[in-house]
Amino acid sequence: MDSGEECDPTVSTNTCAADEVCGAVGTPVACRCVSEEVCGNCIDDDGDGLTDFEAPVCCAGSQRFVLGIQRGRLRPRGNVSKFRLKARLEGLGPSDVNPRVHDVFLQIRPTDFPADALCARVPAARFTQRGRTFKFRDPHHTAPSAKGIDALTVVIKPAGSFLSTSGRRVQGVTPSHVISLDVTVGFLGATITGDKRCAAGSHAVTTGSRGGFKFP
Numbered sequence: 001m002d003s004g005e006e007c008d009p010t011v012s013t014n015t016c017a018a019d020e021v022c023g024a025v026g027t028p029v030a031c032r033c034v035s036e037e038v039c040g041n042c043i044d045d046d047g048d049g050l051t052d053f054e055a056p057v058c059c060a061g062s063q064r065f066v067l068g069i070q071r072g073r074l075r076p077r078g079n080v081s082k083f084r085l086k087a088r089l090e091g092l093g094p095s096d097v098n099p100r101v102h103d104v105f106l107q108i109r110p111t112d113f114p115a116d117a118l119c120a121r122v123p124a125a126r127f128t129q130r131g132r133t134f135k136f137r138d139p140h141h142t143a144p145s146a147k148g149i150d151a152l153t154v155v156i157k158p159a160g161s162f163l164s165t166s167g168r169r170v171q172g173v174t175p176s177h178v179i180s181l182d183v184t185v186g187f188l189g190a191t192i193t194g195d196k197r198c199a200a201g202s203h204a205v206t207t208g209s210r211g212g213f214k215f216p
Contacts, residue, residue: 007022008022008031009031014033023048029047036057037052049114053105053186053198063197064197064200065091065197065198066089067199067200069085069086069201069215070087070088072215073214074117074212076212080169080171081167082168086164087183089160089162092199094132094157096197097154097197099122099124099127099136099154099187100124100127102188103121104127104152106118106185107182108184109182111202118171121145123143124190126138133154135152147170147172148171149165180202181205182202183200184200185200186198
C-alpha cells in the first residue's frame with residue numbers, strides 16, 4: 001500500500017472494513033475503501049461506474065451470456081419514455097434460469113454514460129408460467145420496481161432464450177446524442193446466495209423519425 005492510499009486493490013486482503021472493498025484499479029475510487037456492490041438494488045454502490053449486473057462482481061465468467069437485440073425502440077414522452085425491446089439470450093437455457101424463481105432485471109445504459117437510463121426489476125412472484133413461457137403483465141403499474149414496464153415475456157429454450165418487453169410510460173431517461181446502448185438482462189435468485197445469471201451486449205442505435213432511438 002503506497003503512501004496516501006486507504007487500501008491496495010491488487011492484493012487479496014486489504015485494510016477495508018468487512019462490508020467494504022478496495023476500489024478497482026483504473027476507476028475514480030481506486031485505492032479507497034468503498035461499499036460493496038449490492039447485486040439487485042439499481043445503485044452503483046462501489047462507485048466504479050457499473051451498476052448491478054453490469055459489474056463483474058455480480059455477473060462474470062460462466063454466469064454471463066451474450067445478448068443480441070432483434071429490434072427495439074426508446075422514445076421520450078416528457079419525463080417518461082415509450083419503450084419496446086426484443087432480444088435473444090444466447091446459450092441461456094432451462095438449467096440456468098427460471099423466472100418463477102429468479103427476479104428479472106433490465107438495465108439500459110448509453111455506452112460510456114455514467115448512469116443507467118433504465119434499471120427495472122420484475123419480481124419472480126409476478127410471473128405466470130405456461131410451458132417454457134413466463135409472462136409478466138402490469139398495465140396498471142402495481143409493481144413499482146418494474147418502473148412502468150407494462151409487459152415482459154421470457155421464453156426459455158435449450159438452445160437459447162428470448163425476451164420481449166414493452167411499456168408506454170417507462171420511468172427511464174432517454175439521453176441525447178447516443179451512438180450505442182449497453183443492454184443487460186439479469187436474473188437474481190432470492191433463496192440461494194450467488195444464484196445470478198446475466199446476458200449483456202452493446203448495440204448501435206439510429207435516431208427515430210419521431211425522436212428517441214431505435215435498434216438495430
